[in-house]
Amino acid sequence: MTMTTVPAYLEIDADQVSESLQRVCEKLTASHDDVCLDFANVRRIGPDSLKVMEKLAGLAEEKAVKASLRGVNVNVYRVLKLARLTSRFSFLS
Amino acid sequence: MPVNAANLSEERVAYLEGLVSQARAAAAVFTQYTQEDVDHIVKPMVLAGLEQAQYLARLAIEETKLGVVEDKAIKNMVATEFVYDYVKDKRTVGVIREFPERGVVEVADPIGVIFSLTPITNPTSTVLFKCIMAIKTRNAVIFSPHPSAGRCCFEAVRIMYEAAVKHGAPEGVFTCLQGHTLEDNAYLMHHKDVGLIDATGGPGAVKAAYSSGKPALGVGPGNTPVYLEKTADLNMAVVDIITSKTFDNGTICASEQTVVIDDGIYDRVLTKFAELGCHICNEDEAALLGRTVIDPKTGFMQPMAVGQKATDIARMIGLSVKPNTKLLIAPIHGVGREHPLSVEKLFPVLAVYRAQSVDEAMKVCIDVNHAGGLGHTAVVFSRNEAIIQKFGEVINAGRIIVNSPGSIGALGGVYNDMVPTFSFGCGTGGGNSTTDNVNVYNYLNIKRVARRTQAHMWFRIPNQIYFNINAVENLRHFPSRSTIIITNPAMEQIGHVDIVRRYVPAETLVHVSVIPDAEPDITIVMQGVEALNFYKADQIIALGGGSVIDAAKLMKLKYESPEADLQELAAPFLDLRKRVVQYPTNKTSNARLVAISTTSGTGSEVTPFAVMTDKQHGRKVTLADYSLSPDVAIVDPQFVMSMPKGLTADTGIDCLTHALEAGVSIFGSPYTDSNAMQAIRLVFRYLPISYEHPENEEARGMMHNAACIAAIAFSNASVGVNHALAHAFGARFGVAHGRANALMLPHVIAFNAAVPTKFMPSPNQRGYIAHKKYAMMADLLGLGGKTVEEKVQNLIAATEHLLDQLAVPRSIAEMGISREDFERAIPDLVKTAFDDPSWRSNPRMPLLSELTELFWSAYRGRGAAKTADAAQKKTVDEWLCV
Numbered sequence A: 001m002t003m004t005t006v007p008a009y010l011e012i013d014a015d016q017v018s019e020s021l022q023r024v025c026e027k028l029t030a031s032h033d034d035v036c037l038d039f040a041n042v043r044r045i046g047p048d049s050l051k052v053m054e055k056l057a058g059l060a061e062e063k064a065v066k067a068s069l070r071g072v073n074v075n076v077y078r079v080l081k082l083a084r085l086t087s088r089f090s091f092l093s
Numbered sequence B: 001m002p003v004n005a006a007n008l009s010e011e012r013v014a015y016l017e018g019l020v021s022q023a024r025a026a027a028a029v030f031t032q033y034t035q036e037d038v039d040h041i042v043k044p045m046v047l048a049g050l051e052q053a054q055y056l057a058r059l060a061i062e063e064t065k066l067g068v069v070e071d072k073a074i075k076n077m078v079a080t081e082f083v084y085d086y087v088k089d090k091r092t093v094g095v096i097r098e099f100p101e102r103g104v105v106e107v108a109d110p111i112g113v114i115f116s117l118t119p120i121t122n123p124t125s126t127v128l129f130k131c132i133m134a135i136k137t138r139n140a141v142i143f144s145p146h147p148s149a150g151r152c153c154f155e156a157v158r159i160m161y162e163a164a165v166k167h168g169a170p171e172g173v174f175t176c177l178q179g180h181t182l183e184d185n186a187y188l189m190h191h192k193d194v195g196l197i198d199a200t201g202g203p204g205a206v207k208a209a210y211s212s213g214k215p216a217l218g219v220g221p222g223n224t225p226v227y228l229e230k231t232a233d234l235n236m237a238v239v240d241i242i243t244s245k246t247f248d249n250g251t252i253c254a255s256e257q258t259v260v261i262d263d264g265i266y267d268r269v270l271t272k273f274a275e276l277g278c279h280i281c282n283e284d285e286a287a288l289l290g291r292t293v294i295d296p297k298t299g300f301m302q303p304m305a306v307g308q309k310a311t312d313i314a315r316m317i318g319l320s321v322k323p324n325t326k327l328l329i330a331p332i333h334g335v336g337r338e339h340p341l342s343v344e345k346l347f348p349v350l351a352v353y354r355a356q357s358v359d360e361a362m363k364v365c366i367d368v369n370h371a372g373g374l375g376h377t378a379v380v381f382s383r384n385e386a387i388i389q390k391f392g393e394v395i396n397a398g399r400i401i402v403n404s405p406g407s408i409g410a411l412g413g414v415y416n417d418m419v420p421t422f423s424f425g426c427g428t429g430g431g432n433s434t435t436d437n438v439n440v441y442n443y444l445n446i447k448r449v450a451r452r453t454q455a456h457m458w459f460r461i462p463n464q465i466y467f468n469i470n471a472v473e474n475l476r477h478f479p480s481r482s483t484i485i486i487t488n489p490a491m492e493q494i495g496h497v498d499i500v501r502r503y504v505p506a507e508t509l510v511h512v513s514v515i516p517d518a519e520p521d522i523t524i525v526m527q528g529v530e531a532l533n534f535y536k537a538d539q540i541i542a543l544g545g546g547s548v549i550d551a552a553k554l555m556k557l558k559y560e561s562p563e564a565d566l567q568e569l570a571a572p573f574l575d576l577r578k579r580v581v582q583y584p585t586n587k588t589s590n591a592r593l594v595a596i597s598t599t600s601g602t603g604s605e606v607t608p609f610a611v612m613t614d615k616q617h618g619r620k621v622t623l624a625d626y627s628l629s630p631d632v633a634i635v636d637p638q639f640v641m642s643m644p645k646g647l648t649a650d651t652g653i654d655c656l657t658h659a660l661e662a663g664v665s666i667f668g669s670p671y672t673d674s675n676a677m678q679a680i681r682l683v684f685r686y687l688p689i690s691y692e693h694p695e696n697e698e699a700r701g702m703m704h705n706a707a708c709i710a711a712i713a714f715s716n717a718s719v720g721v722n723h724a725l726a727h728a729f730g731a732r733f734g735v736a737h738g739r740a741n742a743l744m745l746p747h748v749i750a751f752n753a754a755v756p757t758k759f760m761p762s763p764n765q766r767g768y769i770a771h772k773k774y775a776m777m778a779d780l781l782g783l784g785g786k787t788v789e790e791k792v793q794n795l796i797a798a799t800e801h802l803l804d805q806l807a808v809p810r811s812i813a814e815m816g817i818s819r820e821d822f823e824r825a826i827p828d829l830v831k832t833a834f835d836d837p838s839w840r841s842n843p844r845m846p847l848l849s850e851l852t853e854l855f856w857s858a859y860r861g862r863g864a865a866k867t868a869d870a871a872q873k874k875t876v877d878e879w880l881c882v
């Protein structure tokens, strides 16, 4: 019998990107499940969100869980690339 | 000595890394901003800077003890208001410029993190300027002010930062080092996340920036020469120089250093300076200044004098001057170490030099320019345009300011329409990468999005072509005083010359020039030119095959333009429209060229080519230019009825090769395709008949037309690798051009129809189409086949069948050339074929190894291609009427 973990889907609120991400961090601290963040509504991210993303990547690595991002637009993807964060997440279309 | 960042403490490294990662994040986030977002931030920053201009000026004076508060305030205003005026409507995000006619769009991308050094002389104005540029271009900046201007710069950065972030700029977009050292600078200059170093400062800072290995914008030191020429408006010049040199006590590096004055106005100029409050030093005073304000050990200015008032400097060195003296003016008699005041002096001391002539004045200005000011700034006052222009040519300066103040002029936007700046690029003379007034465009990576364009094509042919039997009668319509018929012995014997003479108008004086039965060389051409000159010919009738017509083309060229150098005109080229040598357009005589072809192959009567033998170098050269095309072509089959079988076959296959090669050429177009396809159809139909039944007038006439039509195609689309191979092989083994083509033909079709090892760049074609073109030809011939491959095979089979009908040897071996001889010739053959320009329009680029293989295929012979099946062969035969 194989066990599959269904990742927790978490929608990122376009108006409160860093707060949403912060909540994901809290969740991750408390669990060992993979997470999948839905960025479909996020048009832009700011420096504060980048900081939280960095923290999130660190947490996921520490807990050896998979953090995936879904629906990231090209502009935001470029920001994550420039901030050297793309290699620390997996991306779903 | 290079500064080593390895000595930094762990805490210091952590501090610097913090600054960089903050800037990197800000820069990353900034990439998402639109032009509107950015412009929305810039305006309030400018207003904040203007508001604080005086405050920042005071801070700068307090801290640096250099300059004049009023002038510093003005500089802060220029750095904000003038810079804003320049940038406000500029596009710096996304598409910034479009060139629809060229299909090119320029797209701006930010650099990312800029590490910026700012100087002591213009501390706050430089910060304001750079902050505005950075936001306008979506970059983050880490500032490193001159250590003696750290506080005022920090404050300027703070004011800009607060205004920017308040209006939406990403946090962390500006930071400013505090309490920093050269090691900090070295660490950041080498940091992988810093994209650009913008070093405005002394030579040390600039050198360190350029030595870091990072892209850097640096500025060089100045030593501005001024030429005050006798035609200048002296009142204006003197006031401008004083205004400029006293501005912020001379701290702007573009300010005037040595004024070279014409002898005739020298005394008047000095009197004016004196009248307006300057102190003119006598020789002793000048020597005293030279000893004191310039360091005798280094030859450079003394830092204690920089940015000080003239009166303070005078007091320092014990020179008695009137109160409020604006400038200390010292005569010098040369430039260099023995004349200390000839160097840069960033304080109100100005050297003057009396020049006896314009020449001397320019030379002294060049000397000053080279004494530490290369690439920076120079000034000329004159009303003589020629002098202004000459000065602009001989002086190496990024900014040459005409009839206006050097320092304020160089800043741009006030006295002229240059770009406002606080960073003067000094070009390679100053060790910099640009001569620009550094501006927003230097803070961008400008990307070019280049759309595929279609090169202009052409279709050019002689404007009069007469064809069908007795077309020669049209000669009656060409009035001429003196006509020369160029022909060869066979044409005279056969009686063709007499026919032609019959139709030349009676009043025309006709002379016949019989040239040897060979390809033309320079001797034959020059003999013809002699005859043309002797008879003052106004018409040339070329009657013969390609050799005669080509000879006549070259005679006409040399007759009309005697200076034309045929060797030079034969220089290789890739694209007719861009080639280096140009054919002469100046003509000393004019003669109409009427070409009457007597073979049905080369089509030389309509082509812009002439082939000539270069006996001296043992090679054939091709001249190509539309000016060589005959004015009138006469395609009259009565002149080809006499062609023997061999000539009919060889010239006919040459014609087919022209059509097949033009048909797949990368320069092919619908215009040339229509001609190529029709010629192919005519050759397959009428060549076998012409060959078997030489007396068949219809077949002869159609083959004659086919040759001309194929030539129209290849005159505009060129030929291909078949001709390159044939030229090399024909020359080496003395084989007629058409026959050499024939031996290669089936192998070349197979080669071009296969997937190329190397594609030929061909902007006018969408993808590789040669095999499809061949298939189209097979369809046109009704050869059958379902797939492209089958059709190509059928075309090859039909071609081979045609060659068999014409009794063309099946292989090079069959011609009696031994394997050993051929093997020995191969290296030369391949080399010659590769150098031949013919293949440059071939659809498939031939590799050397492929040329070798093609030669060997021709040696082994045709027949390897899958023959069309019996049914198909039958249709072909029926269709070909055999």
Ligand SMILES: NC(=O)c1ccc[n+]([C@@H]2O[C@H](COP(=O)([O-])OP(=O)(O)OC[C@H]3O[C@@H](n4cnc5c(N)ncnc54)[C@H](O)[C@@H]3O)[C@@H](O)[C@H]2O)c1
Pocket (backbone or CB within 6 Å): B488, B490, B491, B517, B518, B519, B544, B545, B546, B547, B548, B550, B598, B599, B601, B602, B603, B604, B607, B608, B609, B610, B611, B639, B640, B641, B642, B643, B644, B647, B651, B737
């Ligand atoms: N200018 C161009 O566009 C162009 C293109 C291809 C080849 N060429 C050049 O043209 C030359 C070949 O020309 P060509 O093939 O017309 O042959 P050609 O002019 O060299 O003539 C070949 C021989 O046939 C004889 N001849 C010509 N017409 C005859 C007729 N009606 N009856 C009997 N004998 C006749 C000639 O006297 C000559 O001996 C070569 O130099 C080749 O490089 C020129």
Ligand SMILES: [Fe+2]
Pocket (backbone or CB within 6 Å): B602, B654, B655, B657, B658, B723, B737
């Ligand atoms: Fe040819």
